[in-house]
Amino acid sequence: MNVLFTKNFSVTAAQLHALHGSRYSVWASHSDPGHGMLAAADHTFLEPRGLLGDDYAAWLLDACIQHGIQLVIPGKERELLASWQERFAAAGITLITPATEAVQRHLERKDEFLRGWDTDILPLPRWTTFDSLQSFDDAVAQLRVPGVRLCVKPARGIYASGFRVLMDTPDLKSFLGGELYQMSTAAARELFAQAAPQGTPGELPTMLLMHTLEGAERSVDCVAWQGELLRAVVRRKGGEGQQIEDRPDLLEAARQISARYNLSGIFNFQTKDGPDAPGPDTQGRNRRANMLEINARASGGLRYSMAAGVNFPLLLLDAATGVLDRATIPPVQTGLRVAEDKVARVIRGQEATA
Structure with a gap:
């Protein structure tokens, strides 16, 4: 076919x-x-x-x-x-x-998604929106908590475009270390004032302001058909490569997400650990995965998850054509550390052919 x-x-x-x-x-x-x-x-x-x-x-x-x-x-x-x-x-x-047009657009609009999210599945970090310099200042005042950093990102966007962690003061060490995703609150205010000189609501695109969770970040790649989760792979970011983990709680979240939005396709959701987990982590602090966003598309890191023994596109196509034998789907190989070696390929002036 x-x-x-x-x-x-x-x-x-x-x-x-x-x-x-x-x-x-x-x-x-x-x-x-x-x-x-x-x-x-x-x-x-x-x-x-x-x-x-x-x-x-x-x-x-x-x-x-x-x-x-x-x-x-x-x-x-x-x-x-x-x-x-x-x-x-x-x-x-x-x-x-992956879903109806309405559901896809709902998931793409991160502010709408967060408002409609069921926190019984996974909790959310504290968040709010702003669309002007004044509402940014109000949002900072609303969410500021001692010892908790804030972050901003656009309500519409992909990957890390527009994401920044706000610092109270500029940090030379981070600057010299090549930290790309930090900026001072003062610099953020200057940016928003320049982009929205009138100070009226709606001058800025809708932006999110959130508590920055400092725990482990995970990406969960999933493939579903008509609301049924077929497979999900949990990968923890950080260090060299990514760790494929056994996380029954996030697999259950993946099942509920598939059913809730009646998804058919390859999709991904992102979590980050925050406080209020039922048990201590290795540092003795309570941590729990918090929902950040759901992307109704394959993630940029799907190739890492496929290294865990899951052929995502093949499962999807076999389900769509009615030939998938669910009893023979290979299990996810967990406990792996997966890294990528990039290679260069010579195309030799290849042209697209009909």
């Missing part, structure tokens, strides 16, 4: 490589003819540059019919494409989107 991965981040190449030798013939499309996704696929074609919205969806449907594609895992415009599933199905094409 022909499966198409549409324009996405370069790390998507790991999913394409994971399908080589399977029952699926791997296709990839991108607007950049030199993109790494195309180098990782068996068959490729180019996407038109600048095409968006329903125009892009209509072009994609025609392209899939032309190339005999039976399955599509979209990157670009995946939220909007959820409303096109019936039209693709009418052409005999299974379009795999």
